[in-house]
Amino acid sequence: MLALEVQGLTAGYGPVTVLRGLGFRAEAGRITCLMGRNGVGKSTFLKALMGLIPVGTGTITLDGVALQGLPAHQVPKRGLAYVPQGRRLFGPLTVAENLAVGGLVRGNDPAVLERVLDLFPRLRDRLAQVAGTLSGGEQQMLAIARALCLEPKVLLLDEPTEGLQPSIIALIQEAVVVLKGQGVAVVLVEQRVDAVLRLADRVAFMVAGRVEEVRDTRGLAADDPAFRTYVGV
Incomplete structure (x- = not known):
């Protein structure tokens, strides 16, 4: 089974170390949620996986192939995709042009684009629209x-439903479930307990730059002490 494996990872910003010996695993066809209080390093971890910040020590492997140390533009070619907070779209470009940029790594296969638009049919009607004029959702x-x-x-998703209306949240969550069924390993940063229990297979609770505990959601309830301990809710 395809797996993303992280062992002993340290990373940060200049002299500031944020990730401290972090270990993590994500598997194909499973949704793993990262939870923790603000500032524990969740977003930093995703950036480190994508090569956007330098890794100090430790290893990142995908199916046994090392990713740490690769230039950031090489990481997507190895099979990792990242949706950061703030979206980082090319606002002046159209929807179609943004999608074409995303497809450059794979040669913009029309069949891939069709599958993506099937997941988000609303975008099919807006291909000629400038991305910056779209609604937030x-x-x-x-x-x-x-x-x-x-x-x-x-697929790495950093709080993808933050600030969105319920109908859009439902559409995005449905798409994530479809991707899971297609065998994609989804790593989701999410703070809402109800969404985590509905979507995730496992929860990795982070504290001070490391994964402190990993729990199967089948053994979790909304009032589980772990949520109060690690997230404060």
């Missing part, structure tokens, strides 16, 4: 769709 769908044009083995 549509922009988030476009950000995820652009990442999926890479045909990733692992």
Whole structure:
């Protein structure tokens, strides 16, 4: 089974170390949620996986192939796709142009684009629209769709439903479940307990730059002490 494996990872910003010997695993066809209080290093961890910040020590492997130390532009070619907070779309470009940028790594296969648009049909009607004029929910769908044009083995999502209306949240969550069924390993940063229990297979609780505990969601309830301990809810 395809797996993303992280062992003993340290990383940070200049002299500031944020990740401290972090260990983590994500598997194909499973949704793993990262939870923890603000500042524990969740977003930093995703950036380290993508090569966007330098890794000090430790290893990152995907199916046994080392990723640490690769230039950031090489990481997507190995099968990782990332949707950061803030979306980072190309605002002046159209929806179609944003998707084309996402597909450059795989040669913009029309069949891949069709599968992506099937996940987010609303974007099909807006291909000629400038991305910066979309609603917030549509922009988030476009950000995820652009990442999926890479045909990733692992999809990293940093709080993808934050600030969105319930109907858009439902559409995005449905798409994530479909991706799981297609064998994608999904790593999701999410703070809402109800969403985690509904979507995730496992929860990795982070404290001070490391994964402190990993729990199977089948053994978790909304009032489990772990949520109060690690997240404060």
